[in-house]
Amino acid sequence: MKSSEVGGGAGTLSIGALAARFGLATHVLRHWEAMGLLHPGRDAGGRRRYGADDLNRVATILVLKEAGLGLNTIGSLSATVDRATRHEILRPAAEELRSRIAAAQASLELIEGGLNCEYEDVTQCPNYRRHLAERIGPRSPADQPPQDASCAGNSSRSS
Incomplete structure (x- = not known):
């Protein structure tokens, strides 16, 4: 480890070292700090110092972002230890994710x-036509062609 990574305290990282460890730009960590997601210590010169808890916090933020949560939601989650509140925060995110998975x-x-x-023209495939029919939806009576009394499918016809 470089001396610049340890300068402000044993086992701490500079902002550059922490950012590099996770492949982030330093401005990302500053933004997260401004949002209240990170709370780094400071050395005697006022430089940010990140310890093991900060490493865990950055990893947590990245995992939650990969799960599709926004920074505001992540901030809300970090501000609570109440199970019911956590569920209240996560339930809409879970519903949104289920919807995206279905789509x-x-x-x-x-x-x-x-x-x-197997058709040359994909528009002739039964699967493609089914998808179109689902998108179009049921036809209204005005869209249906008039039925002739001599039509084989006409139920008013007597045998």
Whole structure:
């Protein structure tokens, strides 16, 4: 470890060393500090010093961001130890994630349908047509062609 990484206290890191450890820019750590997510110590010269708790905190922030949580939500979570409040904060995030997963799954099914389609013209594939029909929705009576009394499917016809 460089002396600049340890200068302000044994086992602490400078802002540059901490940022490099996680592949972040130093301004990201300053922003997180301004939002109240990080609380680094200071050395005699006023420089930020990060210890083991800060390493854990940065790792936690990164994991929660990868899970799709925003910094404000992460801040709210860090401000509570109450289980009910934690659930109240996380429930909307879980619902949003479920919705995004469902949308991604539907997109994947459409793409895989195109990959597996044996027709030259993908618009002729039954899977593609089903997706279009679902998007269009049920037809209104005004959109339906008039039925001829001689139509085979007409239920008013007597045998």
